[in-house]
Amino acid sequence: MSRITKTFERLAEEGKKALIPYITAGDPDKATTVPMMHALVEAGADVIELGVPFSDPMADGPTIQLACERSLKHGTSLRDVLGMVAEFRKTDKDTAVVLMGYLNPVEAMGYPEFVEQASAAGVDGVLVVDMPPEEARSVDSMFEEAGLDFIYLLAPTSTERRIKTIGEVGRGYVYYVSLRGVTGSAAIDVEDVERNLDRIRQHVKAPLCVGFGIQNAEAAARVSEVCDGVIVGSALVSRIADQADNPVQAIKDVTGLAGSMREAMDANAAAEV
Amino acid sequence: MSINTTEKQATDFNVEMPDADGHFGIFGGRFVSETLTAALDELQETYEKLRNDPDFQAEFDKELAHYVGRPSPLYFAERLTDECGGAKIYLKREDLNHTGAHKVNNTIGQALLAKFMGKKKVIAETGAGQHGVASATVAARFGLECKVFMGSTDVERQKLNVYRMKLLGAEVESVTCGTKTLKDAMNEAMRHWVTNVDDTFYIIGTAAGPHPYPMLVRDFQSIIGRETQRQCDEQIGRQPDAVVACVGGGSNAIGMFHPYIKYPEVEMYGVEAGGLGLEGDDHAAPLSKGKPGVLHGNRTYLMEDENGQIMGTHSVSAGLDYPGVGPEHSWLKDVGRAKYVAATDDEAIEAFHKLTRLEGIMPALESSHAIAYAMKLAATMDKDKVIVVNLSGRGDKDIHTIAELDGVTA
Numbered sequence: 001m002s003r004i005t006k007t008f009e010r011l012a013e014e015g016k017k018a019l020i021p022y023i024t025a026g027d028p029d030k031a032t033t034v035p036m037m038h039a040l041v042e043a044g045a046d047v048i049e050l051g052v053p054f055s056d057p058m059a060d061g062p063t064i065q066l067a068c069e070r071s072l073k074h075g076t077s078l079r080d081v082l083g084m085v086a087e088f089r090k091t092d093k094d095t096a097v098v099l100m101g102y103l104n105p106v107e108a109m110g111y112p113e114f115v116e117q118a119s120a121a122g123v124d125g126v127l128v129v130d131m132p133p134e135e136a137r138s139v140d141s142m143f144e145e146a147g148l149d150f151i152y153l154l155a156p157t158s159t160e161r162r163i164k165t166i167g168e169v170g171r172g173y174v175y176y177v178s179l180r181g182v183t184g185s186a187a188i189d190v191e192d193v194e195r196n197l198d199r200i201r202q203h204v205k206a207p208l209c210v211g212f213g214i215q216n217a218e219a220a221a222r223v224s225e226v227c228d229g230v231i232v233g234s235a236l237v238s239r240i241a242d243q244a245d246n247p248v249q250a251i252k253d254v255t256g257l258a259g260s261m262r263e264a265m266d267a268n269a270a271a272e273v
Numbered sequence: 274m275s276i277n278t279t280e281k282q283a284t285d286f287n288v289e290m291p292d293a294d295g296h297f298g299i300f301g302g303r304f305v306s307e308t309l310t311a312a313l314d315e316l317q318e319t320y321e322k323l324r325n326d327p328d329f330q331a332e333f334d335k336e337l338a339h340y341v342g343r344p345s346p347l348y349f350a351e352r353l354t355d356e357c358g359g360a361k362i363y364l365k366r367e368d369l370n371h372t373g374a375h376k377v378n379n380t381i382g383q384a385l386l387a388k389f390m391g392k393k394k395v396i397a398e399t400g401a402g403q404h405g406v407a408s409a410t411v412a413a414r415f416g417l418e419c420k421v422f423m424g425s426t427d428v429e430r431q432k433l434n435v436y437r438m439k440l441l442g443a444e445v446e447s448v449t450c451g452t453k454t455l456k457d458a459m460n461e462a463m464r465h466w467v468t469n470v471d472d473t474f475y476i477i478g479t480a481a482g483p484h485p486y487p488m489l490v491r492d493f494q495s496i497i498g499r500e501t502q503r504q505c506d507e508q509i510g511r512q513p514d515a516v517v518a519c520v521g522g523g524s525n526a527i528g529m530f531h532p533y534i535k536y537p538e539v540e541m542y543g544v545e546a547g548g549l550g551l552e553g554d555d556h557a558a559p560l561s562k563g564k565p566g567v568l569h570g571n572r573t574y575l576m577e578d579e580n581g582q583i584m585g586t587h588s589v590s591a592g593l594d595y596p597g598v599g600p601e602h603s604w605l606k607d608v609g610r611a612k613y614v615a616a617t618d619d620e621a622i623e624a625f626h627k628l629t630r631l632e633g634i635m636p637a638l639e640s641s642h643a644i645a646y647a648m649k650l651a652a653t654m655d656k657d658k659v660i661v662v663n664l665s666g667r668g669d670k671d672i673h674t675i676a677e678l679d680g681v682t683a
Contacts, residue, residue, distance in 0.1 A: 055582040056456060056568060058463045059306040065450050077580040103304060103567045108581025130304045130567065134294060157311035157470065166307075177308055181468040 003096040003124045004149050004172040007046050008207045008228060016269050018173075018229030019044055019220070020209055021236055021258050022100065024051035024067035025084055026076030028244040034087045036251050041095045043255040044262030047173075049127070049231065052081050052101030059129045061184035063234040063241065070244060078105040078114070082121045089122035098125035098151060098172070111139050115146045125149035125172040133169045140169065153177055156196055160203070167204040173229060174204050178212045184234030188213035194226040217257075221264035225272070232261060284608040286535045290601065295484020295571075298607060301600035303483040305570045309463070312470045317485045319390050324492065329385065336381045337496060340414065341371045343378075345497075347504035347661070352631040353648070360514065360654035362647055364634070364664045365501050367525065374637065374666030375497060375525040376407035380476055382493030384411040387474035394418040394473045398462040400427055400455035400521075401591035401639075402434025403666060404478030409443035417474075419443040422462040424454040427591055434670060452585045455595050459569055479522025480599035483570025487600050494528025501661055502532055509659060515540040515650065518663040519643040520560065520613065521593035523602045525665035530611060531601075540612070543602060544646040546588035547615030557586035559598050560606050560613035573600045589618035589674065590638035592666075616645040622678060624648060625668060637666035638674065 001009075011018055021040050025033050037048055053071035057064060085097050099118065106114050106128065118126065126148050128136075133152060143150050149172030154163060156179065166174060176197060178188045188210075197208055210223050211231030220230045236254050243250035295301045303313060323329040337343040346366045354362045367375040380397075387395055395417050399405030405421040412419035421438055425447045428435055435445050446465075451457035459482075466475045480490040498516075505512050516533060518526035520543040533539045548556030556562065559574040566575040568583060576584045576596040588594045605611035616624070621638055624645035629635045636644055640663070647662045654660070668675075 055451065056460050058460045058569070059308065059467070061464070062450070069451075072582060075580075079580070104575070104577065104583070105581035107566050107572075108577060108579070129306050130570070132303065132305065132307065132310060135302055135304055153307035155306075155308040155311070158307060159311060159314070162307075162310065180308065180470060182464045185468065 002147060002149055002172060003094070004047060007096050008173065011046060017224040017227070017265055018046040018207070018209060019258065019262050019265060020047045020049055020229050020231040021045050022049040022051060022231060022233035023236060023240065023254070024053055024064060024071050025081040026053060026071030026074055027067040027237070027240055028070050028247055028250060030074055030076060030080060032247040032250065033084050036254060037088050038092065039251050039255045040258055041092060043259035045095065045258060047096040047098060047229070049098045049100045049233070050081065050085065052078055052099055052105055054102040054105060057102065059182055061182040061234060063184040063238050066241060067237045078109055082117050082123070085123050086121040096124040097122065098127055099123055100127040101129065103128050103131050111142055115142050115148065118148060119146040123148060125151045127151040127175060129153070133165055151175055154200055156180060156192070163200050164203045170204065170206050173207040173209045175231065176200065176208055176210045176227070178210050181212070183212060186213055187215060188219055188223060190222050190226065193223065197226055217260040217264035220261040221268040224265040224268060230261070230265065232258070284610070286537065286610065290604070291484065291488055295488065297601050297604035299565070300573050300603040301484060301487055301571050303570060304567045304572065305483045308467045309483070312466070313483055313485070315390070319386060320485050320489050323386065323389060329389070333382055333385060336385070337378065341377050341381060342369065343496065344500045344504070345369050347501060347508060350632050353628060354651065356627070356631055357648050357651040359651040359656060360658035360660050362651050363513070363659065363661045365497060365529065365661055367497060367663060367665045368634070368636065368640070368667035372407050372410050373669065374403045374407065375494060375528060376404045376478060377410065378496055378528070379478070379490050379493045379524060380404070380407040380411045382489070383474070383476040384415050384417065387417060388415055390474065392472060392474040394420070394469070395476050396420045396422065396462050396465055396473055397476045397478060398422045398455065398458040399478065400458070400594055401670065402427070402431040402438065403592060403670070405443070405445070406434055406437050406441070408476050409438040409441035412443060413441050420465070421445050422448055422458040422465065424452070424458045425449045426453040427455065431591060431670070433673070456583065479524040480527045480601060481522045481569060481571060481573065481597055487571065490524050491527045491531055491601060494524050495531045497525065497528035497663060498530065498532035501529065505661070512536065512539055513659040513661045514654070515542060515660045516663070517542045517544060517643050517647040517650065517660060519544045519593065519639050519665060520598060520602060521546065521557065521595050521639060522597070523599035525663050527599055527601050529663045530605065534610060541605070541610065542646060542650065543611055543613045544642045545613060545615045546590060546593035546642060547617040547620070548587040550617055551615055554584065555587040556615065557588045557593050557595060558615045559596060560602060561615050565603065568597050571600045573597050573603045574606070589621060590642065592637070592639040593642065614646055616642040620645040622675070625675065634664070635668035636664055637668045638671045640665045
């Protein structure tokens with residue numbers, strides 16, 4: 001059983017929802033990423049989405065675009081990111097790590113090498129924003145054999161046929177994009193999310209996690225009522241941007257926000273029981 | 274494994290490309306976020322319906338004839354031919370189209386699609402501003418709201434076109450992320466589209482991007498090659514020995530090439546921007562020096578570093594300043610049907626002056642790359658051979674650049 005699946009089973013037993021923070025690897029610098037990952041686990045993260053920086057992040061808003069630029073200024077490569085995961089794994093054997101990014105750095109490395117090295121580093125899942133299931137078909141089995149969960153997105157505009165396809169091929173969890181737009185856009189509409197998740201649940205067995213537009217602890221708590229996990233990216237990354245010259249403070253601010261989300265989500269779950 | 278060089282021998286050029294999922298061999302496809310999938314499905318469905326619909330085709334043809342001014346002439350450049358001392362050089366005069374370039378063939382087609390789909394707003398990306406102008410023009414013609422995304426570097430160096438777009442009623446959005454040029458304008462247009470997908474049509478300016486764009490842009494631009502075939506029959510009684518076109522994203526070239534693909538006796542040459550020379554990094558020649566990768570929704574040759582990050586490009590011509598290329602060109606290169614070469618900034622500028630002085634035709638700096646290579650090629654061929662060069666645009670927009678290079682302050 002994959003580390004991601006184990007995590008969601010444990011959470012289900014505890015009656016809790018997953019907190020999934022996203023940070024861009026190498027932002028604000030390479031040395032900060034691994035300590036920040038450990039600090040996020042400390043603050044209550046169940047899965048970490050680690051962004052692989054890309055020069056042309058088409059699906060991201062300005063916050064994550066700038067994070068990519070900060071990271072690429074130091075030349076952070078996919079190999080560097082895999083090195084960070086391996087470093088993190090030396091002392092953390094339990095927290096699932098998902099690499100999130102765009103396809104071209106993977107294409108440049110080559111699929112066989114990427115799959116082998118990601119698996120060896122201790123990566124659990126891969127979310128490639130611009131790799132839809134149709135295009136992934138020819139490489140999907142390679143990822144599966146290496147024990148890497150291929151995580152897909154679903155959107156408010158996804159058709160029933162599409163939801164079925166992703167229900168069949170998605171592993172680990174499914175990332176539901178809560179709104180029409182790029183990362184870091186407007187605030188989330190929980191009722192709209194709930195309606196769409198009901199529709200999706202009919203065809204998708206994997207845990208459903210929701211991202212885009214979750215800006216604070218209160219929103220995280222409300223969204224967590226209707227899904228299996230809450231993904232927070234731009235809200236955390238903008239804390240890093242504010243303290244890009246002071247990585248120690250950046251870690252404090254990021255974990256402060258993540259911790260407050262954890263508390264609010266757990267309090268909510270406890271109240272429901 | 275999906276990444277393999279396509280077999281050269283096995284290719285049947287009579288088979289319709291792309292396949293149902295938009296693949297040209299290993300190239301093309303649809304590499305986009307889930308958030309764009311429904312919109313692309315809708316576009317594909319609409320286009321498949323209209324592609325062979327006689328009413329749609331008739332409306333498109335009517336616009337091309339009476340609004341764009343087609344057919345564009347095929348002109349024998351006699352003095353240029355004499356200068357080179359070899360094959361006869363003919364020019365396909367896309368510079369004489371309304372708005373001064375081939376771009377309008379495509380924007381008319383896509384604006385008609387937008388109309389059929391009931392979309393009231395169009396967006397476009399632009400580098401030099403030619404596609405932005407062509408989009409703003411058809412938006413005015415069809416009463417659509419138009420927003421054009423343009424890198425802030427290009428906004429600065431193409432002020433006249435920015436003003437043209439504004440006169441036409443378009444809003445120009447200056448893009449300040451990344452390298453602040455065409456690729457970033459395209460990123461930003463995609464982001465805007467994802468957010469406003471219900472009422473907005475994205476008019477992509479070149480034969481690249483996610484399926485079905487490379488196919489539909491090619492179809493709209495193929496009027497260039499089809500007319501050339503007819504005009505060659507009429508004027509010289511046979512087809513040319515070679516066709517030559519410049520390649521940035523590659524829409525004018527694919528428009529010329531596509532109808533000729535199944536006639537292997539006609540050689541095809543795509544001329545990329547060699548910038549300061551192919552030995553360094555200051556060029557925009559992904560087919561000559563790049564490798565296959567994925568950007569802007571399709572797999573194609575790209576200029577990228579060893580880690581898969583997209584590189585900044587350089588060309589004296591803003592319209593060729595793009596790190597990728599349409600997927601059909603990548604396929605034509607790999608199967609060996611077309612040859613891709615490069616002309617440097619200096620060669621293009623020299624060709625600009627030659628054509629201006631010898632024929633009284635001022636070519637766009639993009640098209641000057643094609644002229645530069647055609648002149649070299651002609652000199653190696655016998656006098657009874659024929660070359661057709663696609664003169665994709667006129668050079669008025671580049672006078673400022675040329676003046677600066679000549680040290681003239683206008």
